[in-house]
Amino acid sequence: MIVDCHTHIWESPAQLGFDDAASQSSRLASLRLTPGLDRWPDASMESHFAASDPVDKSLVFSFKSRYLGVEVPCALVSRYVRQHPEKLIGVAGIDPTNLTEALADLQEAHGVLGMKAITVSPAAQDFHPADSRAMQVFADASRLGMPVIVDQGHFRVESKMEFARPVLLDEVARDLPQLKLVISHMGYPWVEECVVLLGKHPNLYADISSLLHRPWQAYNALLSAYQFGVIDKLLFGSDFPYTSATTAIESLYRINQLVTGTNLPTVPRAQLASIVERDALGLLGISSTPVRQKNERMELIETHDA
Template identity: 50%
Template structure:
């Protein structure tokens, strides 16, 4: 089974807040084919179409009081319910407003049927181990919900880069060793920090979507992960709408072309295949949609 562990959709880029218009190169990015990311074409229909090469897709909400941004969790749940055999939803919550976040977390689980939560410290203007955030993580652990950490560096100049670094999650992982933690984009641009975080903490994982838009960085990071022995902690992701599952699969399996004709070592192909086919549901302690439907 192939699981795309990280995607978004939105009805309009304006849902990402006014800062997104000032995001510049960090926000618009580029697709593997050299074109600009299709931010005005990221609706639910295209999201479903882009997910056809995989078996399951995790779709993530987003909210930030700091950036005046909101992709409503109701929209995520509605989209998931329309395609319940192929989609798993994560709720966006903002720990900078802890009571709202706790209430929304409970609502997401009990009323909306969402399976995990997503936070973005840099985009939500909170330190990852802030006491407000720790309350939110504790509730997620109580509910058995995995927590996705987004670097948030693409949103705009108002983000806090110092809150995006993966090593800041070490304290969180030590405080909540049973929490299933998923780092989006392999912590781009701090992939080395992510690799050592994965090596240290049993239930810390990373998906590789944003990284695959930068093939040379992807090659170096995947080789480092292989050498450090943490390839089993890497999960597949596309980062839609910035790229699609098919584009990312092609990039993943062409990584070693960068070192052809050189003395550079290759990333073993079976290790690359393992990323694509890893049992992400077991890693994140998620139930498959079929199991939930049958129940």
């Protein structure tokens, strides 16, 4: 089974806080993160579903940041997931900075919207990963059996990268050892910190999304994980709409071509294949059964969201 552990949808860049008032420099900073991208990619449901054809399951993220004025609603993602429950799994964007609201959102995401995991971004939401508010959200997520995917969040110039360092998650993993944690993008640019944490904590994983369109960085990150003995903790992710699953898989299998004809080491192809074919849902404790039928609360949310 191939599971794409990191994908996004949105209806317009305005949901990411890039409205008419957004600065040109902020827009360019976001686009610059993906080589060759000079305009906003199509993140519609239709494009997402077409791009997910080569995978068996796809995790679809919502997101919320009071700090940046960003919201891709959970209800939007939930509605999309319910159209294709055999393929899609919803991930709830939770903002811990308003604890009361965050805990309510978490309960609704789990109990009403059928979301199976949550995502946060300390850099994009302006909080230290071990902030007491965040720790309460993480504890509740763990109790509900929902893994936490920690996004690097460097898509806006306002993002606070001092909160994005993987080493800051060490305290979280120590204090909540049963919590399933996933570090997105292998913690880039702090890949080595991520690799050390993967070896230190049994329930901590990382996805390779966003790395594969930078082949040299991807090669070094994957080689480091292989040599450190933690490549079994890496999960496949495309980072759609910035990269498709097909392109990401092809790039992964080509990674050793960079060092052909040199004395530099390679990552065995079987190890690369293991990333693509890993049972990510089993590792994260995510049920792949279809989400339940709509209830009255769900219908009210969809009506309001529309």
